[in-house]
Amino acid sequence: MTEIPKEEYILKCTSACAGCPSSLILRYVLKAAGPDTVLVVPACCTSVIQGIYPNTALNVPVYNVAFAAAAACASGMSEAFRKAGKKTSVIVYAGDGGTVDIGIQALSGAFERETDFLYICYDNEAYGNTGMQRSGSTPVGARTTTTPGGKTHAKKDIDAIVAAHNPSYLATACAAYPQDLFKKVGKALSLRGSKFIHVLAPCPPGWRFSSEMTVEMGKLAVKSGIWILYERESGKVTINGPSKAAMIKPVPLEDYLSGQGRFKGISQKAIDALKSQAEQRAKHLQKEAEGIC
Amino acid sequence: MYEIRIHSRGGQGGVTAARLLALAAFRDGNYATACPFYGAERRGAPVVSYVRIDDRPIRIYSQIRNPDLVVVLDPSVMEVVDVLHGLKSGGRVLINGATTDKIRGCPAYAVDLTGIALAEKLVVAGSPILNTPVIGALAKMGIVSVDSAKKAIREMFSDERNVRAAEAAYRELVI
Amino acid sequence: MLTIATGNKAVAAAVKEVRPEVIAAYPITPQTEIVEQIAEYVTSGELDSRYIPVESEHSAMAACIGASITGARTFTATSSHGLAYMHEMVNWAAGARLPIVMANVNRALGPGWNVWAEHTDSFQERDTGWLQVYVSTVQEAYDTALMAFRIAEHKDVLLPVMVNLDGFVLSHSMQSLETVTPGDFVPPLHLPHAIDVTNPAGYGTLTGPDEHFKFRWEIEQAMRKSVRVIADTERDFAERFGRQYGVAEEYRYEDADVVVIAMGTLGKEAEVAVDLLRNEGVKAGSLRVRWLRPFPELDLSGRDIVVIDRDYSFGFGGVLAHSLMAKSRIEPYSVIAGLGGQEVTFDDIAGFVRDRTPGSETWFGVKGNV
Numbered sequence: 001m002t003e004i005p006k007e008e009y010i011l012k013c014t015s016a017c018a019g020c021p022s023s024l025i026l027r028y029v030l031k032a033a034g035p036d037t038v039l040v041v042p043a044c045c046t047s048v049i050q051g052i053y054p055n056t057a058l059n060v061p062v063y064n065v066a067f068a069a070a071a072a073c074a075s076g077m078s079e080a081f082r083k084a085g086k087k088t089s090v091i092v093y094a095g096d097g098g099t100v101d102i103g104i105q106a107l108s109g110a111f112e113r114e115t116d117f118l119y120i121c122y123d124n125e126a127y128g129n130t131g132m133q134r135s136g137s138t139p140v141g142a143r144t145t146t147t148p149g150g151k152t153h154a155k156k157d158i159d160a161i162v163a164a165h166n167p168s169y170l171a172t173a174c175a176a177y178p179q180d181l182f183k184k185v186g187k188a189l190s191l192r193g194s195k196f197i198h199v200l201a202p203c204p205p206g207w208r209f210s211s212e213m214t215v216e217m218g219k220l221a222v223k224s225g226i227w228i229l230y231e232r233e234s235g236k237v238t239i240n241g242p243s244k245a246a247m248i249k250p251v252p253l254e255d256y257l258s259g260q261g262r263f264k265g266i267s268q269k270a271i272d273a274l275k276s277q278a279e280q281r282a283k284h285l286q287k288e289a290e291g292i293c
Numbered sequence: 294m295y296e297i298r299i300h301s302r303g304g305q306g307g308v309t310a311a312r313l314l315a316l317a318a319f320r321d322g323n324y325a326t327a328c329p330f331y332g333a334e335r336r337g338a339p340v341v342s343y344v345r346i347d348d349r350p351i352r353i354y355s356q357i358r359n360p361d362l363v364v365v366l367d368p369s370v371m372e373v374v375d376v377l378h379g380l381k382s383g384g385r386v387l388i389n390g391a392t393t394d395k396i397r398g399c400p401a402y403a404v405d406l407t408g409i410a411l412a413e414k415l416v417v418a419g420s421p422i423l424n425t426p427v428i429g430a431l432a433k434m435g436i437v438s439v440d441s442a443k444k445a446i447r448e449m450f451s452d453e454r455n456v457r458a459a460e461a462a463y464r465e466l467v468i
Numbered sequence: 469m470l471t472i473a474t475g476n477k478a479v480a481a482a483v484k485e486v487r488p489e490v491i492a493a494y495p496i497t498p499q500t501e502i503v504e505q506i507a508e509y510v511t512s513g514e515l516d517s518r519y520i521p522v523e524s525e526h527s528a529m530a531a532c533i534g535a536s537i538t539g540a541r542t543f544t545a546t547s548s549h550g551l552a553y554m555h556e557m558v559n560w561a562a563g564a565r566l567p568i569v570m571a572n573v574n575r576a577l578g579p580g581w582n583v584w585a586e587h588t589d590s591f592q593e594r595d596t597g598w599l600q601v602y603v604s605t606v607q608e609a610y611d612t613a614l615m616a617f618r619i620a621e622h623k624d625v626l627l628p629v630m631v632n633l634d635g636f637v638l639s640h641s642m643q644s645l646e647t648v649t650p651g652d653f654v655p656p657l658h659l660p661h662a663i664d665v666t667n668p669a670g671y672g673t674l675t676g677p678d679e680h681f682k683f684r685w686e687i688e689q690a691m692r693k694s695v696r697v698i699a700d701t702e703r704d705f706a707e708r709f710g711r712q713y714g715v716a717e718e719y720r721y722e723d724a725d726v727v728v729i730a731m732g733t734l735g736k737e738a739e740v741a742v743d744l745l746r747n748e749g750v751k752a753g754s755l756r757v758r759w760l761r762p763f764p765e766l767d768l769s770g771r772d773i774v775v776i777d778r779d780y781s782f783g784f785g786g787v788l789a790h791s792l793m794a795k796s797r798i799e800p801y802s803v804i805a806g807l808g809g810q811e812v813t814f815d816d817i818a819g820f821v822r823d824r825t826p827g828s829e830t831w832f833g834v835k836g837n838v
Contacts, residue, residue, distance in 0.1 A: 036665050040534065053679055056670035061663045063537055064672035066556050069530035072522060076490055076531030077663075079518040080540035083489045088665055106530065109523030312472075312642045319472045319644055327642040331498070331583070352740050354637045354733040355813035 002179055005031050014057040016049045019211030021175035021201035021218070023049055025122050026093060028178045030060060032185035033118075037089040038063060038077060042070035042103060044095030045129045046122075068102045070094050071110035074117045082116060089118065089189050096123040096137035100158045111165035111194045118188045118195040121158065122175075124203035132206045132262075139226075140277070141270030142262045150270060154277055159198055163232055168193035170232040174200040176218025180229060180240060187231075200227045208261025220256040222246060226278045230285055237288040247282055294347040296357045297436070300376050301366035304336040306424030309449070310366065311342035313428050317437040317445035318346040326351045339370045346436070360384060362436065366406070366423045371395055387430060389423060404430045404466040412461070413454040422458075425450065429459030433466045473645040475638040476501035478606045479545065479571045479631065481647055482613035484515045486654045488569075489540035492520035492531035496550040497583045498635040499573040503545060525550035529557035529568075536566040537671065539662030541617065544568065547635060548575035548589045555593065561628045562597030562687065564672065565661065567620035568628040571613065574602075574732065574778075575635040576808040584809020585634040587731060587779040591760070591787050597687045599629040599694055600760040604717075604736040606643035609633050611711055612758075615701050618654045622701075624693040626659070634733045634778075636809070648709050691762050698759065715764040717756040720746065724753025726821055727768065730776040731757050731788060734806055734817070738776070741817035752821055757788065766796050773800035774824050776817070780804055785829060801825055805832035 009030035016023040022045050030037065039062045041047060047064055051057045065073045070092045078090045094103060099121040107119065126144045127133040133146040136156035143150050163170055168191045173181040181199060188195035202217035204210065209217055221227040222242050229240040239247070253275055257263040287293045297314065301307030308329040315327035329342045343357045359379045365371065365388045377386070377399070386393070386401040393401035410421035425446050432442040446455050473481065480502050483491070491510075493503045509515035518535075522528045525546050532542040546554060551572055561568050576586035590600060599619065603609045609631070616629040633639055663671075675683070698715065706712035719739045721727060726745075728738040735756025745752035757764065777786030784790065789802035801824035806812045810833065820832070 035668075038663055038665065048674055050670055050673055053670070053673045053675040056668075056673060058670060059668055061665060061668045062670045062673070063534065063663065064670070065530065065533065066560055068526060069533075069557060069560075072492075072524075072527030072530035073534035075520055075522070075527070076492055076534030076536070076542070077538055078534075079520055079531075080490050080535035080538040080542075083518050083540065084538070105523060106527050109527055112523070113520065308640075312474075315642050316472045324644060325472070325642075328637070329640055331636050331640065351643070352736045353814060354634075354641065354737050355811055358813070 002183055004028070004179070004182055007031065009035070009059040011057045011059060013051060013055065014049045015051055017205055017211070019204040019214040020045070020049065021124065021203060021214050022046055022122050024178070024214070025175050025181065025199050025201060028182045029091065029093065029120060029185050032182045033089050033091060033189060035060060036087065037091060040065060040070050040074045040077065040090065040092045042094050042098040043067040043129065044098050046093055048129060067098055068106060070098060070103055071106040071115070071119060075110045075113065075115045078115050078117045092117065092119045094119070094121055095128065096121060096125060097127045097135040100136040100156045104161070107162070108165065111162060111167055111196070114193045116192055116194070118185070118197065120197045120199060122199045122201040124201040124206050125155070126206055128203055128206045140273045141266040143264070144262070150266060154273065162196045165194070166235070167196050169195040172198045172200070172227070172229055174218045174222055174227055174229060175202060176215045176222065177229065177242065184231065206262070209259050213259065217259060220251065220259065223251045224253045224256040225250045225282055226253060226256060226274065228282060228285060230289070237285055239285060239289050247286065253278070294345055294351070295362070295436070296360045297344040297362045297364060298357050298360040299342040299344070299364040299366065300370050300374060301340055301342070301423070302370060303338045303340050304420055305366050306422055307340055307342045307366055310364070310424035310427050311344045313424055313445050313449060314344045314431060314437065316448060317428060317441040318344070320441035320444045321438050323348055324350050328354060330356060339374050362387065364427065364431070365389060366427065368395070385434070387434065389427070402434065402466060402468065404462055406430065406462060409458050409461045409465065413458045415454055415458055422455070425455035426458040426462040429462035430466045432459070433463045433468060439463065469647045471645050471647065472642055473606055474501060474640050474642050475606050475609045475633045476573070476640065477505055478610035478645050479613050479633070480505035480509070481645070482610045483543050484509050485614060485648070485650050486541065486617045487515065488517055488543040490518045490520065490532065490535035491543045492522050492528045492535070493544045494522050494525045494528050494546070494550060496525070496547045498575060498639045499545050499547040499550070499571070501639065502571055502573070525554040526557055529554045529561060532568045533557060533561055533564060533566055536568050536659070537564065537663055539657065539659040541621070541657045542568050543570070545571040545573070547573040548577055551589050551593060552577060558593050558598065559596045563683070565626045566628060567626055567657065567659070569613070569616045569620055570628065570630050572630050572632045573635045573639045574632050582808045583635065585637050585733070585778065586807050586809070587632070590630060590632050591779045593630070594761055594787070597627060597691070598761065599625070599627055599691070600632060601629065601758050602632045602731045602760065603758070604638070604733050604756060606638070606641065606645050607711070608713060609638065610645055610647065611705065611709070612713070614648070614650055614654060615705055618701050619694065619697055621657045622697045623660070625690050625697050627687065627690050627694065632732070637733045653704065653708055695762050713758055715759045716766060717758060719754040719756070721753035721755060723751060724771060725751040726753070726772040726774065726824070728752065728754045728774045728776065728817060728821060729757060729788070729792065729800070730754070731760070732778065734776055734778060734812060737812070737814050738817050740814035741821065744814060744818045745821055750821065763791055763795060766792070768792070768796045768798050772824060772826060773798050774803060774820050775800040776803045776805050776820065778806040780807065789829070799827045802829040803832055804829065
């Protein structure tokens with residue numbers, strides 16, 4: 001087992017909901033990053049979780065910035081630190097809306113310029129901070145306040161979009177696998193250039209499951225194969241252990257869906273679509289991992 | 294104040310000619326401004342640039358209505374633009390070409406700037422460079438000194454062929 | 469050094485002298501020459517800055533903000549639609565008390581596409597907490613850009629400064645320029661609230677009404693204090709380099725019965741109109757307002773006033789005219805002119821003075837105008 005530092009950078013006074021995956025993820029991100037770190041946070045749940053001025057629950061500097069601006073702000077910050085000869089890690093910590101929707105232009109620009117930073121998208125598959133409206137990252141069939149009948153479009157494949165920028169490092173992670181996340185953040189920060197980690201964040205109030213089930217829901221996402229843990233380094237794909245196991249013997253997707261109120265009454269057509277999307281993604285990643293494509 | 298209007302087509306260097314002329318006038322110890330009038334920045338469209346020369350600071354930004362001198366870098370613009378419009382009585386015209394036939398009622402001068410540019414192989418993207426030779430012609434007309442004209446060209450261009458082209462225009466223009 | 473340059477190149481030359489650590493910019497007509505020249509300086513090594521070729525103006529200001537909060541000196545330049553696109557971050561920069569300097573090359577907003585001079589683009593940013601100054605010559609663009617860094621970074625100000633120059637008319641006009649060696653005229657930047665990883669703080673966190681109100685009041689206090697900082701900076705600049713402009717530049721103003729007030733290059737052209745009118749026996753003068761924010765307190769009593777606005781606030785009026793009406797309690801003849809690069813000559817300006825009707829507004833060149 002990897003030794004996880006005892007130091008806490010997220011203090012016990014957050015305004016997070018019970019069972020919040022975002023603060024759980026951030027806890028391990030910061031343990032891996034250490035104190036010489038600045039977080040750049042666009043509008044998202046973490047804007048609220050860190051507390052109300054003049055208090056802050058975070059023990060590293062946090063620069064809150066406008067919704068669409070995180071990656072660009074981090075670009076300027078990273079360049080200024082490097083110009084001053086400082087190695088300070090610049091980490092964007094953004095939700096899915098701020099990443100796949102309104103922030104995608106700045107994200108693309110920063111990666112194209114090979115900005116030396118780590119971009120972490122914690123993905124609860126909707127605009128959680130404003131009460132669960134659909135985002136580009138909401139999966140098909142999921143009910144949100146703006147898709148009361150279930151979303152009719154597929155989840156945007158942000159990983160493929162980011163991969164097209166040839167980042168130094170790209171990985172997926174999940175709130176239910178903190179050791180794996182810790183290792184990936186450490187690896188990302190050891191590399192120069194633009195790094196991206198996409199973390200699934202099962203959200204109790206948003207997905208409508210009880211707050212002690214966050215970790216369980218994350219495990220089901222991985223075990224059912226709807227969320228695949230992998231890394232992409234200099235073009236080479238490695239599928240991580242839990243997902244390798246899931247590819248051999250997955251748990252039924254229905255086990256994952258049935259525990260969430262957002263999928264209540266989901267049509268068979270939407271379930272089939274989710275399954276086929278998951279299968280295709282798995283096949284493609286397996287081929288890439290085997291060096292076939 | 295002495296006011297010059299330069300007619301050319303986008304890409305022929307009319308704007309640079311105005312800037313070179315202003316720089317040369319400035320090196321003569323005068324005040325000078327070069328104000329291009331920009332339309333859409335397309336190659337080949339007729340464009341106008343303005344140069345004002347004075348012994349006092351120049352505070353006028355509006356276009357030149359009554360020029361003392363009109364310079365036509367591309368005679369084909371005369372088919373679409375009245376280049377003599379507003380020319381002061383006693384004002385002069387300088388044309389890039391072999392003849393001043395088309396100009397009536399005012400002193401006009403012609404010099405083959407295109408030929409000079411081609412002779413020096415001053416061609417960029419298929420177009421002869423007219424902005425440096427024209428400064429030689431303007432020096433001959435007494436607008437700026439020969440020394441300042443050469444100084445200005447050398448400040449803006451490292452290729453000595455530009456100076457030679459200006460010298461050739463100075464020699465060839467008959468006043 | 470005495471040379472000749474365009475307004476754009478003068479701004480770039482001033483930026484080179486103060487050596488910002490980070491410059492982030494996106495090209496837009498007619499600002500392009502500024503970013504091209506800066507890229508050239510950085511590539512040739514004349515300027516040791518990090519130049520970030522961002523993918524939009526929104527990101528240009530965001531990158532300046534990210535760099536500035538580390539304590540770095542920053543610069544950007546834009547125009548028109550770029551400034552409008554940047555608007556959200558323009559607010560953020562001032563609210564975060566970051567002394568970013570930006571050149572804005574004034575240009576009309578579409579539709580239709582129009583690349584020529586108009587002040588509406590920057591006037592739309594007037595309530596964001598930025599200091600705004602408008603220049604009228606190449607030399608003034610250079611001098612003011614230098615002064616802008618010192619004013620923005622002053623401990624009593626710590627607000628961003630926008631230096632505005634008229635698109636094409638000034639940005640692309642070539643005039644004489646005396647460059648200077650600023651030395652300690654612009655001292656190193658010390659940002660008191662710069663990010664310090666050894667003393668972590670939250671920036672821009674959720675803020676309640678009381679604290680928000682207090683922060684807004686602090687911006688206003690800084691804005692008021694900037695009046696003295698601007699005056700001190702101008703005085704020191706004059707002592708060192710021999711040129712001074714003032715919050716508003718007067719021309720034959722002292723004994724004038726009628727005064728033309730304008731901004732930017734039209735304010736310079738107005739001086740020629742004043743000479744013309746004086747020759748006709750009209751005791752005319754002119755006043756070129758340089759600072760839009762903080763807006764100057766001008767004593768204009770006992771004179772006829774003609775205000776030229778190269779801008780308009782629809783359903784309201786010319787912004788300069790109405791600002792002067794409110795601040796200086798005058799009833800001017802308000803002329804709306806020069807929008808979208810409309811040609812306005814000194815003859816036209818003399819005409820405004822001759823035809824003035826105090827208390828009314830006219831749109832120059834528009835038939836049947838109010």
